[in-house]
Amino acid sequence: MELCQSLSTLNPDIILTFLGTSTSTGVPVIGCRCPVCTSDDPKLTRTRSSIHLQTPEQSILVDTGPDLREQALRESLTRVDSVLYTHAHLDHITGFDELRAFCWHRDEPLPLYGSKACLDEIQRMFQWAFLPSNTYKGYVKPDPRITSGPFQLNKLTVTPVPVVHGSVETQGYRFDYPGCPSAAYLPDVKHIPDSSWHLLENIPLLIVDGLHHREHATHMNFTEALDTAEELGAGQIYLTHLSHELKINQTEKDLPANAHFAYDGLRIHFNSQDTSATAQHLS
Template sequence: MAADFKLTFLGTGTSVGVPVIGCPCRVCHSEDPRDKRTRSSVHVRCGDISVLVDSGPDLRAQALREGLTKVDAVIYTHAHVDHVVGFDELRAFCWHRESPLPLHATPETMGVLKRMFGWAFSTENVFRGYIKPDPQLIDGPFSVGDLRITPLPVQHANADTVGFLFEPPEGPKVAYIPDVKHVPPATMNLLEGADILIIDALREQPHPTHLSTEEALAIITECGVPRAWLTHLSHENPHSELEAILPSGVLVAHDGLKIRA
């Protein structure tokens, strides 16, 4: 990998996190720190460029844990609550900026953000210390600094959803798809040549809007990527037991894990 690229898993859990409130199961009471999963998100650093993927409800705790103090852009996969509701925490990344913070999202997702957080996008938002968003609609590949980012359209429930393919100037192509039930052929073509795939694998049993472990492994095999990590994991996945049954080259992501150059 290139020496200036790092991807950090801020969170690897499903929409309710792990442990689940009130759940008596053994994973929710596990002493393995890898079984503690905040809502799914990643942070990508490429040289001096800092990119946040989604702003979930655990963003404050995740940023404090990882010492995250600077974000140059936020890119959104979709508008489900567990990926957007930490929006107000973005204030901390606007305080020291002279220019608005770029937010990249599909038109549908941007529309939801504007409805949910209308005050931030209002022309009356002139007070220093508030979020100052610079909305950027995703309609194809784009760049943040030298980092090229290609949207990966996928099917997930009824929400307009994309993953992302990150291509630094040197080093690996890294695909991140945290919420998906079906990967269309056009997106499978975009994954050709990817070095790393990070993909949704909710649980062993089938689910109507997320990939099961078996389904995720089938996509990994079809893509032919040499390395893959499973994410967006429910409390039905004991980390150590799941990783023990996975094929070579496939690992289980956990909060705080870093894929380094």
């Protein structure tokens, strides 16, 4: 299946992969017999939210949820150069130990980017990795780097986008690469503060939290996500962090033409040869 959206002249070597697209429970939900959880549609089986961004120079992971091992095996992910963290909720950090598999063949520490609060919590939970006694070759050697503004990962400019998500300090990320349209990833968000709004206005590609239909205290629901994307003037929209309550097959008809439901394994290829972005599931 292929969906083509015209974004602008794009670099052919940028690939964004949705490693996971579910809320914190995963889908199917343990013990649930609802139509979504019992469906045999592979696109309705969802692991915890995460993306991977491959540039010509860097392999970048956003969050390390509890399904990281499964996601890496499914997508043949064998290299990670940097990890970006959105916040310290368990469904975004508890796969930290799986990073060992990406450190067996590297001698230098692995850069971890995030807010101070997030990195402090990761260090508290996985203290062994941060201790001076962690000298065993191949173990994760974290290099925590607090994000206070835009930073460079080779040619890629990464800009933290602070958002409101309950009481925990949370940020999404904006990605800018020469020759490519800008993209933003906001998997956990209830509200975008005025101070972050300018970072997202007219963004060509917006990936945003669209939990389900009913109101939620800390997440945008389906309607809020689409309304916010429209206010921002987003070009293409992908909804992620989806719960089993959202019946995708019934709700797709309510999506505007530029909006789509993300699903695990969906890859967005930026291709300059036909000036389009091709999104496809590669199994």
